[in-house]
Amino acid sequence: MFDLEQAIADWRRQMLAAGIKTPVPLEELEIHLREEIERQMKAGLSGQKAFEISTRRIGSPEILKCEFKKAERTSMKKIGIFAVAIGAVIILRILTEHPDAAHLRKNEQVEWLIAGGAIVFFGLSNAFFYFESNDSRNVRRWKIIGIFYSAFAVWLTTLPILLFLTVPKFSAAVGVIERVFVFAALAVSVLSVLGWKKCREILPVVPNRRTRTMVGIAGCLLGILLIALCFFMTPLPFSIGIILGSWTLAMASVLGGAGYGLEKAAQERTLIDS
Amino acid sequence: MIRKELVAASAEPLVLALLAQGESYGYAIIQEVKARSDGKLQWTDGMLYPVLHRMEHRGLIKSRWGESETGRKRKYYSLKKDGKTAMVKHHEQWSLVHSVLAGLKKEQYV
Known part of the structure; x- marks a missing residue:
């Protein structure tokens, strides 16, 4: 003998097992199910038939769970x-x-x-x-973060460069070799985003998006940590400090683009595989 | 039957337009859409609720728990100010698509 209340309780358990655990969606779905069953039964269907049709119309628990996750x-x-x-x-x-x-x-x-x-x-x-989980969106987001880091590094490196180019006191303290090192660091910062894009061919393909994201975030934070360490170091002579500072910023810029490189590599592989 | 991509794309504007007429609840919204499209626009019933929740998170609609005349619990949804703005935008966009299609169709028969 078909027991409608038992069938609804079983359906509820299936929904819970599929992962619709928050009470509001499940309650709403159950109310909907009951209204539909009632309508079907008023139209002359048996309780069992009405239940079968109504649960089919509501949709499978797996698909519903995915949709609620989006919300x-x-x-x-x-x-x-x-x-x-x-x-x-x-x-x-x-x-x-x-x-x-x-x-x-x-x-x-x-x-x-x-x-x-x-x-x-x-x-x-x-x-x-x-x-x-849309590959091109992830790549775009990481690219923006990479560009932000690079721009930040370039901005901070430009300030001491302006000092030694315009203020005679600092200009005298910075020799040719130091200047070459600082400009090289600036170039690395500018080119870091482009570099990650080019490196996609040699980068390992990390199939798990969560792992890629964690590595990208770790890169960003390591960059911040490097800047912080450099910032709080005992004051160094201007000529050494400027080289160390500019290369720290260049490294932060490179690390900030790690997420972009990994996403790009994964996207390329997806395109090849498909 | 209408393609599922089109059904999915039309869900938000249809919900907004229906709620613009007054507050309603999930089951009634589905029945109303079915009736107005002569059953051609068929949603998988359960899929409406994630759409409603998403719209609520985005601040387009708001909800309240109430009771039906028979005492059954129901969650009623109504339009917010941002929802009205979104509805106007949807209407403009869908009207544009419709007018382009209609114009092209007209040209075929000239």
Whole structure:
């Protein structure tokens, strides 16, 4: 003998097993199912037949779960982007503070930088893990991050260059070799994004998107860490500091593009395989 | 039967347009679309709810729990200000597509 309530309870269990665990969607779906069964039964169908037709119309649990995940992504993406913005403001605030006019002690600045980095990490992981898995979109996002890092490095490297090109005191302190090193670092920063694009042929193909994202985020954070370490090092003579600083920025720029290179390599492989 | 890609693309504008007439709930929205399209526009019933949730996350619509006349729980959806703006945009875009298609069809018979 067909038991409608038992059948609905079994259907609910199937939905839960498929991963529709949040109460609101499941409750809404059950209400819908009951309304449809009621309508079918009023039209003259038996309880069993009405149940079969109604569950078929509602759709398979796997597909529904995927669709609900998409809805979840929209809000997680917003939270992620908001967190990245907050973290970036903290990091920039600390890095752009003049050493003589700093309100915080060095160890407090390091703590704030770590906190800012953690917020950026949380934001990026939320924003990226919940993005729809569309290869070209991921490549574009990582490319923007790579360009941002490169532009940041170029901007910060240009400031001391302007100093030794225009201020006689600094100009005298920086010899030809130092200048070559600094300009080489600047070139590396500018070309880093292009470099990652070209490197896609020799880069390993990481099939798991989550792993690629983690490596990309780790690259970005390592870049921030390098800048922070360089920033907080004991003051060096201008000529050595400028070389070390510019190459640290160049490395940060290169690391910031790691995500782009890996995504590009994976995308190329997908295109070849398909 | 209408292609599934078109059905998916039309879901948001249709929901917005229906909710512009007053608040409604999932089951009623599906029945209304079915009736208005003579059954040609068929959604997989359950697929409407993720669409509604997505639109709610995006701030186009809002929801509240209520009760039907028979005492059954129901989640009612209604349009928000951003939803009205989105509806106008959808309408403009779909009208444009329609007018281009209609113009091309007309030219074939001239």
